[in-house]
Amino acid sequence: MTEANSDSKINQETDDQSAAPAKKKNGVGRIVFLLITAVCFYYLYTRLNGAAAREGLGLADYMAQVFAAVNWVPWLGLMVCYSLFYFAIDTLVVTKALNWFISDIKYKDIAPVRASAYIISIFNEQIGKGAMALYLNKRHQIPSWEVGSVMIFIMFCEVFYLLVWATIGYSVGGDALPSEFGLIPYIASGAALFLVLWIAYFRGLILPSNGFRDRRIFHAFRQAKPGHYLGFFLLRSPALIAAIVVYTIALNLFGVDVSIMTLLPLLPVIFFAAAAPTPMRAGAITFWVFLFPENEGQLAAFGFVQHNFFILFNAAIGLLFWRKAQRDLFGS
Numbered sequence: 001m002t003e004a005n006s007d008s009k010i011n012q013e014t015d016d017q018s019a020a021p022a023k024k025k026n027g028v029g030r031i032v033f034l035l036i037t038a039v040c041f042y043y044l045y046t047r048l049n050g051a052a053a054r055e056g057l058g059l060a061d062y063m064a065q066v067f068a069a070v071n072w073v074p075w076l077g078l079m080v081c082y083s084l085f086y087f088a089i090d091t092l093v094v095t096k097a098l099n100w101f102i103s104d105i106k107y108k109d110i111a112p113v114r115a116s117a118y119i120i121s122i123f124n125e126q127i128g129k130g131a132m133a134l135y136l137n138k139r140h141q142i143p144s145w146e147v148g149s150v151m152i153f154i155m156f157c158e159v160f161y162l163l164v165w166a167t168i169g170y171s172v173g174g175d176a177l178p179s180e181f182g183l184i185p186y187i188a189s190g191a192a193l194f195l196v197l198w199i200a201y202f203r204g205l206i207l208p209s210n211g212f213r214d215r216r217i218f219h220a221f222r223q224a225k226p227g228h229y230l231g232f233f234l235l236r237s238p239a240l241i242a243a244i245v246v247y248t249i250a251l252n253l254f255g256v257d258v259s260i261m262t263l264l265p266l267l268p269v270i271f272f273a274a275a276a277p278t279p280m281r282a283g284a285i286t287f288w289v290f291l292f293p294e295n296e297g298q299l300a301a302f303g304f305v306q307h308n309f310f311i312l313f314n315a316a317i318g319l320l321f322w323r324k325a326q327r328d329l330f331g332s
Helices: 003-054 059-068 072-101 107-121 125-140 144-176 179-202 216-223 226-253 260-275 279-291 293-330
Strands: none
Touching: 003 059, 003 279, 003 293, 059 293, 072 107, 072 144, 072 216, 072 226, 072 293, 107 125, 107 293, 125 144, 144 179, 144 216, 144 226, 144 260, 179 216, 179 226, 179 260, 226 260, 226 293, 260 279, 279 293
């Protein structure tokens, strides 16, 4: 038996042994998120029903009144422009990360698959990233595990990028925030220490004889230098800066008077909530209502429409590229 065959057999045995625990863990995770979703919807119902009662209206009539007051035409134009800008930045980030750690792939070659992955991401973000790995494997003969490593690097950096912006926002307007936001500096300090140790470990400066870092899925982290983490932050940040401006204008179109400085510390935290796989982005909607309790109806409507339109319009962008992605993947 060759060494390659031996490794394949060991990997197969490991996969078989871990399959059942993985399925059990996924089942528990789904139950947890369903419970979180139920709590979010119950909280939203009680807050909105209370707001409607104070206006002497039924819940349906109250929400219809809220939606009728929105200035929809400028909101739609604003969101279309923002979604297109986000797609451009998102594609740039993926392209640069692939260029850093794998191969020199052109932006125009990544755009169709990145857009098409938005369609699948409506249902499951991870499957969308898996589709990208399949495409790049077929189109550019890049091993799927290398693409997977880059996708994990991007997701890892996304957490720290949002945390940095939350910290910047807290340093600017922390006095006006709920007391719970006082944890941000402590969380940021702990995360900064963790990141330093993380980079040092994968650069071989800590525990140099430890073999855990040598696993294939950590390919990108072994290659990454501090400049790559900083580069990710700088490349991704225009999307968040644009989001703060866009969301401020959009909230005013929904009848909520807020400023850019008000949203600066809040939006990164809300984006954390939006990343949770809850139906219709219930976690993000709940955060909006919690943070602006005096405008329950407007914020519930805003959170629902804003986050879900963004997802669906990104999928619409994907449809424009779908045929090209199919031709590249399967031929004409």
